[in-house]
Amino acid sequence: xxxxxxxxxxxxxxxxxxxxxxxxxxxxxxxxxxxxxxxxxxxxxxxxxxxxxxxxxxxxxxxxxxxxxxxxxxxxxxxxxxxxxxxxxxxxxxxxxxxxxxxxxxxxxxxxxxxxxxxxxxxxxxxxxxxxxxxxxxxxxxxxxxxxxxxxxxxxxxxxxxxxxxxxxxxxxxxxxxxxxxxxxxxxxxxxxxxxxxxxxxxxxxxxxxxxxxxx
Amino acid sequence: xxxxxxxxxxxxxxxxxxxxxxxxxxxxxxxxxxxxxxxxxxxxxxxxxxxxxxxxxxxxxxxxxxxxxxxxxxxxxxxxxxxxxxxxxxxxxxxxxxxxxxxxxxxxxxxxxxxxxxxxxxxxxxxxxxxxxxxxxxxxxxxxxxxxxxxxxxxxxxxxxxxxxxxxxxxxxxxxxxxxxxxxxxxxxxxxxxxxxxxxxxxxxxxxxxxxxxxx
Numbered sequence: 252x253x254x255x256x257x258x259x260x261x262x263x264x265x266x267x268x269x270x271x272x273x274x275x276x277x278x279x280x281x282x283x284x285x286x287x288x289x290x291x292x293x294x295x296x297x298x299x300x301x302x303x304x305x306x307x308x309x310x311x312x313x314x315x316x317x318x319x320x321x322x323x324x325x326x327x328x329x330x331x332x333x334x335x336x337x338x339x340x341x342x343x344x345x346x347x348x349x350x351x352x353x354x355x356x357x358x359x360x361x362x363x364x365x366x367x368x369x370x371x372x373x374x375x376x377x378x379x380x381x382x383x384x385x386x387x388x389x390x391x392x393x394x395x396x397x398x399x400x401x402x403x404x405x406x407x408x409x410x411x412x413x414x415x416x417x418x419x420x421x422x423x424x425x426x427x428x429x430x431x432x433x434x435x436x437x438x439x440x441x442x443x444x445x446x447x448x449x450x451x452x453x454x455x456x457x458x459x460x461x462x463x464x465x466x467x
Numbered sequence: 468x469x470x471x472x473x474x475x476x477x478x479x480x481x482x483x484x485x486x487x488x489x490x491x492x493x494x495x496x497x498x499x500x501x502x503x504x505x506x507x508x509x510x511x512x513x514x515x516x517x518x519x520x521x522x523x524x525x526x527x528x529x530x531x532x533x534x535x536x537x538x539x540x541x542x543x544x545x546x547x548x549x550x551x552x553x554x555x556x557x558x559x560x561x562x563x564x565x566x567x568x569x570x571x572x573x574x575x576x577x578x579x580x581x582x583x584x585x586x587x588x589x590x591x592x593x594x595x596x597x598x599x600x601x602x603x604x605x606x607x608x609x610x611x612x613x614x615x616x617x618x619x620x621x622x623x624x625x626x627x628x629x630x631x632x633x634x635x636x637x638x639x640x641x642x643x644x645x646x647x648x649x650x651x652x653x654x655x656x657x658x659x660x661x662x663x664x665x666x667x668x669x670x671x672x673x674x675x676x677x678x679x680x681x682x683x
Contacts, residue, residue: 324565398520
């Protein structure tokens with residue numbers, strides 16, 4: 252465990268983006284202080300939090316003087332500053348694959364199905380359209396990931412070790428299954444990866460229900 | 468210019484492809500330009516689908532290695548061809564570059580790409596489409612102004628061109644030229660745009676200079 256000055260993570264229990272960082276911090280054996288930002292109550296719009304992240308999103312990581320927002324940027328920062336249990340393999344093709352898979356989740360899927368966008372879709376076009384939109388964008392992303400990882404996946408997304416792709420995939424899969432009722436049996440490779448991640452204590456400790464601000 | 472076996476699958480108007488074109492120019496890497504006409508649906512050809520199952524450009528082929536996703540491609544190029552580094556050494560500055568890149572790549576671009584715009588337009592007309600685009604670009608640009616305020620020099624994160632600039636330049640170009648936005652609220656980004664206009668590596672990468680450019 253790191254004995255340097257404590258990392259602070261601004262997080263919300265249900266945020267899949269914060270979940271990624273929680274999982275990664277656990278994988279690297281990094282202790283951190285959990286600070287809850289209640290998205291349901293709009294705490295992300297407080298002047299104090301806006302100063303940390305003008306986009307008003309969690310997660311935000313504070314490491315001494317350094318403030319990093321955006322889960323992708325946070326993971327790359329953590330990987331560079333705390334190299335233990337590397338989040339990226341050394342092989343160039345597998346490295347690229349991890350970054351690509353992570354970005355499929357982080358740029359092509361999650362931004363289109365986050366709460367604020369879904370609210371817009373529902374307000375403008377109704378709840379049925381919202382459901383269709385979620386299903387379409389989630390399944391499109393998963394179909395691509397299934398094709399991408401089919402020939403590379405082992406126990407985990409790109410082989411026998413947990414890397415960045417897994418860190419992005421597992422929370423997204425969990426959310427798709429539990430929140431959006433997506434049938435993951437259609438994506439056997441992704442389903443297998445998710446099952447493997449669920450067996451990891453580091454993943455189990457990162458799940459929403461085990462966070463200090465979980466409302467159960 | 469370095470002789471290579473690089474092939475870049477690109478569309479003239481794709482801002483994601485533009486990022487990679489800038490990087491290739493900065494690193495002085497010769498490449499074969501393979502046009503993929505997104506409007507004609509060429510991204511769905513069996514040949515291209517095999518390269519990138521998400522059917523987006525850009526995709527880079529380097530001998531046996533195939534990398535899709537602009538971020539993954541940029542990191543691959545950075546590691547294989549280290550001339551004209553795209554990232555500073557300092558960890559904090561690197562993190563700023565990752566954040567700026569992701570504000571564009573996860574918070575702006577996915578919400579204004581062709582697929583999403585087509586959906587919005589079909590559902591409620593071209594008026595709504597423009598409102599939607601401007602909203603997301605403005606939100607992202609406001610966040611970028613704040614993020615970069617204390618770090619910008621001649622370029623986004625100092626006096627040298629880095630990763631953030633490669634993401635910013637095409638997005639600002641699209642905002643101004645394609646969506647005809649008024650950017651007076653974003654003085655830093657406008658100043659950066661002027662700086663990019665002076666650099667041949669950037670200018671040669673812009674949509675209008677590409678082999679598959681179609682004037683409208």
